[in-house]
Amino acid sequence: MSGLIAEAKALAVLEACRARGILLATAESCTGGLIAASLTDIAGSSDVVDRGFVTYSNEAKHEMLGVPSELIAAHGAVSEQVALAMATGVLNHSRAGIAVSVTGVAGPGGGSKEKPVGLVWFGVALKGQAPVAVRHVFADNGRAGIRHAAVNTALDLVLKALV
16 A cells, blocks of 8 residues: 555545544554554644554453453454454543454464454444444555555545445
């Protein structure tokens, strides 16, 4: 993903949030804050971006977002259930009206047959609506490639939720 495409998508997300009058927050595991960074790279984003949670460890997901440890134990951190709980947790622990979460296997190791390198689960929660989860398996074009593809997808999902 080129920097110009990412910047254009991030700008579109900020404008869509402004048009709806809502704040946005993120919960990021495998992207390590790259979604929030793509938004805050744009001057003036502070009127939209409330906060970003980098919840790389399972403990952070539980402590910062309230994701039940039992849920992580039952389904694994990279799962639909955890992505949904992360997104809902963001809304419960911020002033945001929309939240996006991401949890996945960026590689190069850590994958399995059930959860291969490139598997990423996204959660999007909009206040007053049921959260949704989306699963993607990105081509294993290296750790950076998977992480940047996840940022691009997360921005697309937020835009879709706002229109």
